[in-house]
Amino acid sequence: MIEFSNWDIIRNLLLAARWTLALSAIAFLGGGLVGLGIMTMRISSRRYVRTLAKAYIGLFQGTPLILQLFIIFFGLPMLGLRTDAWGTAALGLTFYASAFLGEIWRGGVQAVDKGQWDGSAALGLSWYQQMRLIILPQAFDYVRAPTVGFLVQLIKATAVTSIIGFEELVRVAGVINNATFEPLKVYGFVALIFFLICLPLTLYSRILERKAAQGG
């Protein structure tokens, strides 16, 4: 048994929290970009495009994240595609985030009154211009609160990447625990760090929700 002071434990966990945050940021950006595509497909006028996007969302929302990561990490190398823990974590969480964000944003876009499409079409705007100038700015108000709420889900979801060996908070906690044999303390600190990262976002999303309910 190695002597670790509380500060040693917390310092090492905080260093690991950087990777939790970095992964969350990458997955949020990647998932946002892919999610925009999924959202666009979901509101397409072509039926098969909508069905395809719906299947994508169903697949990633209907299966456990841990299995998605396993398939990428252990399964793809069998097909000749090797991925390391970083690549797997980033790729897996990007898929995961895109399915949820795509669906949240579709809800927002469809909540915008249909007349807004007709109105902007009558002004002679292209589909892309209608979307960018008229629809998305209004949809943004609807989706701000659930998007921030989903960010909390995403940050928590990074914990699962510890299982494929990505060195984030939970993984490092396991390593420290093997040296100190103080699981109560170590996992307690991990929970506390996650709590301190997530709670402000939860509260912020609740404020946004209240604002949206009051009509902006």
Place this chain on the structure above:
Amino acid sequence: MSLEVLKEALSAIAQGVSMTLFLISVTAVVGVVLSTLLAATKRSGYRLLRVLVVCYVELIRNTPFLVQLFFIYFGLPALGIRLDPVYAALLAMILNVTAYTTEIIGAGLDAVPSGQWDAFQALGLRKHIGFLKVILPQALIVIYPALASQIIIMMLESAVVSQIAVRELTHMAELWQSKTYRAFEAYSVVAVIYLLMAISMRRFLVAIGRRFISADIT
């Protein structure tokens, strides 16, 4: 693939599926009952109880399920509470789902017009009878879809209890792939089973909702 291998795989899958279904059924029933009590507690006049419930809900909702599971399974033995993996998994799942469903049921209770409370009291119904017979059914109709979704989400999240060696579906896949080195097949097949389970569970919950609380979800 020989018939023997296929038989072995099917029995492993059946064992895994039944453990996953067992875990989620117990969790769903206990969770909904507990969260109904907590949501009612939160609305009661006792300030201290309300604060405790809010703290519990926020603590659980803002930390990962995996950390809660590890805290219970690896951490509690330090306090002299040693749990069998299945019980540790159940405890973690119940604690987790209850926090979310307390919020959901609480929102449902808020949605029932306050006049309903006055009305049943005017009829001379006692408070807990009125709550069960008048308020709760109305609240459930509103929140049933959210409740059903939360239970399905928990079923999918329960996949990580494989990490404390509970012999549920994901754990079976891990054992299978370590034996055969067919990772892609093992995990893909199990992912598809989860997908089918999620779809059938939604159907099942929709049917229950229609039958018992006339909640229509699509």
